[in-house]
Amino acid sequence: IDPHDEGLRQAWYADEPVPASEWTAPRDYDDGAWQTAPVPACWNMLRPEWRHYEGGVWYTRTLDHTPGEAGERTVLHIGAAAYEARVFLNGQFLGAHRGASTPFCIELTGHLRPGANRLQIQVDNARRTDRVPMRHTDWFNYGGLYRSVALLRLPALFIRDFGVALAPGSGFGRVAVDVTLSDPVDGTATVAIDGLLPPSPLPVTAGRGRVEFDLAPELWSPESPRLYGVTLRFGDDSVADRVGFREIAVAGEHILLNGRDIMLRGVSVHEDDLLLGKTSDEADIRRRYADAKALGCNFLRLAHYPHNPRAAAIADEVGLMLWSEIPVYWAIDFANPDTYQDAANQLAELIARDRNRASTILWGVGNENADTDARLSFMARLAALARKLDPTRLVTAACLIDRERFAIADRLADHLDVIGLNEYFGWYEPSFDGLRRLLANSAPGKPVIISEFGADAVVGLRGGPRDLFTEDCQEAVYREQLAILATAPYVRGMTPWVLYDFRTERRQTAFQRGWNRKGLIAEDKTTRKRAFAVLADHYRAMADAEAPASPHTDSAKSR
Ligand code: ADA
Structure with a gap:
């Protein structure tokens, strides 16, 4: 994957490292026991017998490593692991992360050997009472490496994070750019915004810098979603993104x-x-x-x-x-x-x-x-x-x-x-x-x-306005809700529940059968109610x- 792909750098936020003593190396499974699974994927969707599995799963693969230039760094970027992940390289514990839906990075530099390396990641989706969320949710408890996993090869000193936005209180006339480097060094980064700012210096002290530029970009809005190409450089590294400017x-x-x-x-x-x-x-x-x-x-x-x-x-x-x-x-x-x-x-x-x-x-x-x-x-x-x-x-x-x-x-x-x-x-x-x-x-x-109102409706099920689970009842709820909500001037928005029917083990009536039916569109994402x-x-x-x-x-x- 292209290490300069937008968005990957900002993910440099693994949890505090868990002491290695808390983890044991994975069991060495007999090779015949492994099954091939694609990544990204929820394991629940790969085999019927895995549909309701909750607990730990080991992922493993061989990484063939060719050392790059001196000082090059290698980072494993995991887009999401539901719910918890523990990462091992060649049997050594390197890091862990909790939270099913946010990305994290584990640095492999110094641990990778030339040639074959064994990467093992344990992913565990067991629900526990001390977690966020807890045991009870009204959505399906999917597990696995369900977003992209990437190996980034980065220069010794790289851009770890950057922000580009309207400067607060500037009356739409100033743009603030900030940058954070991988290490606390001094130097000068360069920032350019297509059609707005030619390559301009951004001084960095102890790995951080922030500059405000007098610029009046065309503003972003839903009617006119104007985006500008932004490029930042520091030493051998560069990052690019497309950003919009707006104030909320x-x-x-x-x-x-x-x-x-x-x-x-x-x-x-x-x-x-x-x-x-x-x-x-x-x-x-x-x-x-x-x-x-x-x-x-x-x-x-x-x-x-x-x-x-x-x-x-x-x-x-x-x-x-x-x-x-x-x-x-x-x-x-x-x-x-x-x-x-x-x-x-x-x-x-x-x-x-x-x-x-x-x-x-x-x-x-x-x-x-x-x-x-x-x-x-x-x-x-x-x-x-x-x-x-x-x-x-x-x-x-x-x-x-x-x-x-x-x-x-x-x-x-x-x-x-x-x-x-x-x-x-x-x-x-x-x-x-x-x-x-x-x-x-x-x-x-x-x-x-x-932020929520709605009613369950089974596609095609008809009846009177109070016949629960019919499309007519859902329609009646929407009509009445919308009329009443329009009378309150402080109601400045609404997000009715929900666009599509979604899978949830919680809903098991004859009308639901494992689906929350409050969608305005059925789970086929085609049939509108x-x-x-x-x-x-x-x-x-x-x-x-x-x-x-x-x-x-x-x-x-x-x-
Ligand atoms: C709650 C919850 C939603 C949704 C809804 C429902 O309000 O916030 O996740 O599931 O219940 O359908 O009852």
Whole structure:
């Protein structure tokens, strides 16, 4: 794989090394016991007898190593290993990583011998109570090396991370570029932005540098997703990316993109496929976005864990805004410091990976967690961490309603820029009265995104509007929800649950049979249910009602 491929460098974030004494070398299996499996793939999708396997699996292969120039470094980049990975080279333990959906690197320099080397990776998807997520999820527990694994050959000194964005508070007139090198050396990097900035010096002290340039790029927006080619060089190394420039902010109960008040017309989506499981490829991502665009979306919630990095890169290209999140899902062990560290690592790795993606506007730090003291301090710390690592985006979480008062009353709201709210009126709550009361009782003072509502429907099953699991019932829920939500001025967006039916062992009624059927499209990703057209009509009307885009309007005027 091309070591300069976009996005690979930012993944230089393995967890703290686990003491080697904690790991034992893999058993030497008899060669006849090995089976060939492709990477990337979820093992669950490779053989029927592996479908429900949970536990450890050993991957092994021989790496033929030809030493390069003196000082060259070799790094193993693992796109994702669900859930935990332990890496061994020639029987020696080199590193481990937790978290099913974020990338990590293990340096092999100094451990590789000329000629044949044996790489062994144990991947373990066993669910445990101290992990993020915990044992219970409403999605399938896929396992394996399900994103690309690459061997990078890098110069002795290389560019480890870089960021390119509008400088905060610059009125769209300055661009900040930062760089971090592999080692704490002094020197000068060079940065160039196609059509905007000729190769220009970026001084580096102790391995880090940051410069602001007076530049007024054409701004990125869903209507006009302008991207610029960026190249950074230092010594023998260079990296390239395509970035968009935009500002996302909150003013009162409004969300502003480039100073313009926006409504987020969205839908939630899982990374799941009938045949590939969690391994989503370019074609799958583009299909997903084509369907979202057919709905009239300008926004997606990538639930409930970091999706494939190509998802954000392609959203940059096609003009869709994103909510990206970590799997702090339902009840996890909020009082456990190791659990917090696991969540914080996943958040840091996600932010490091996607910080140059204009499409990503929101970091989600949790989903439907009951409002307890332990959860409040856990999540407030995560929100503060997201802001510290990335002051250029907004922080949100999908909260629950207060069932005693029927109001938005989650204490976490004080720590969020945008309040996400999951509510299932018309489905888990048969009546919509609670939703009307909830909206009338709440004065959040911040923008709210209705991050989930919906209803299960079996494709082709027809009946009356209250006949559960029919397309007609799902359609009726959408009609009523959309009419009610339109009455609350602070509801600045929505991501109904969910674009496609998805696999989940949790749902085993006769109507579901291992699938959550709340998709607007069936699991074949082709057959649209009746509610699809209802949401598409609604979003078309919303878009028509919006004023035409004027990217440079300042926030005071647009309010
Ligand atoms: C929760 C959860 C989702 C989804 C939904 C449902 O709200 O956040 O992951 O599964 O339940 O379908 O009930």
